[in-house]
Amino acid sequence: MPELPEVETIKNTLKRFVINKTIEKVSVYWPNIIKLPDDIEQFKFLLQKQMINDVHRKGKFLLFELDDYILVSHLRMEGKYHVFQKTEPIKKHTHVVFSFTNGQELRYNDVRKFGTMHLIPKGQEFKRKPLNQLGPDPFDEQFTFAYFYEKLQKTSRFIKAALLDQTIVAGLGNIYVDETLFKARVHPMKRAHQLTADEIKRIQQAAIAVLKEAIKLGGTTVRSYVNSQGDMGMFQQRLFVYGKEGQACHTCGTEIEKMKVAGRGTHICPICQKQD
Structure with a gap:
């Protein structure tokens, strides 16, 4: 399972590829990964036209900062993100695809299907599960x-x-x-x-x-x-x-x-x- 250093490395790599990219549409091939909202169609609808402004990390979670929402992603055992051109074939075990307006796609691949995604209104991400249950990050000022x-x-x-x-x-x-x-x-x-x-x-x-x-x-x-x-x-x-x-x-x-x-x-x- 990726731990803090691996997730930090993933975050830093993703920032080079996805910041300032606008989501055109979202495809979900394994609905169980989406934990919030409960309605998969609503999840896809809310993400349309949202720009990824930044990528953060809290503990082992990735936080995609959008215009109006925070997408909280936990990779669990085998979750991975890849950026492809839309023309490239979708590989086996790809469960969520974020298609950008520039012709690229951010694809979430997870062999074991244990990963999770929560879409939460910006400003509420630390008041709701799963982030509200976390202690301080080792690098936080609160970790005294x-x-x-x-x-x-x-x-x-x-x-x-x-x-x-x-x-x-x-x-x-x-x-x-x-x-x-x-x-x-x-x-x-x-x-x-x-x-x-x-x-x-x-x-x-x-x-x-x-x-x-x-x-x-x-x-x-x-x-x-x-x-x-x-x-x-x-x-x-x-x-x-x-x-x-x-x-x-x-x-x-x-x-x-x-x-x-x-x-x-x-x-x-x-x-x-x-x-x-």
Whole structure:
């Protein structure tokens, strides 16, 4: 699943292709992707003649800023956006097509069909689902130490589970939680409310540092989210623990282990991240 750095990379790439493009019509081939409005014909009608003025990101969500609406898109497991000329054949698993007046199309492709789209009147996007349920982005001013400390003190869940909770902090997923906890030298099965202030501060700083580096390198899983962009995220070359089970820790040489925490595959160094 694309996490914050991948969605940020997708956002930055899309901005080069879709800003100032006007939607002529919309075709929906898999209606279940459209969550709001309930009426697919209304969804298509409301988008006609709307210009894409900007593309933003909140957590793992893409926000297409239109004249009168915000289109909130979640890619889930396999969602991808590509820009094509209208004359190019539509590929298998293409479920939503935004046709522009300039002869190009923005096409949403999703093998698993798990992605979602919500069309919300501008100004209401953070008052309604799904964005109103999100915690602050790690780069938001609201993601202060005081906020983070208070949230973690209120839950007895494993810190891994707490970091995956999008209502606490938005954008972190399995890859970057594992990398964050390794960098912070915290075991993923430590109870959140039992963490010291120093440990929480290390986690906060590590999360921001890991995400910034991943964004700089284009993420870990991005390959071709926009047509003609053959770029691949390079952060996988900087991973310390995720997917490294059986390999030597870069810091101490101990073999990286894999376990299940909060139902998710979790990678740790048993020496660098000792469990008290």
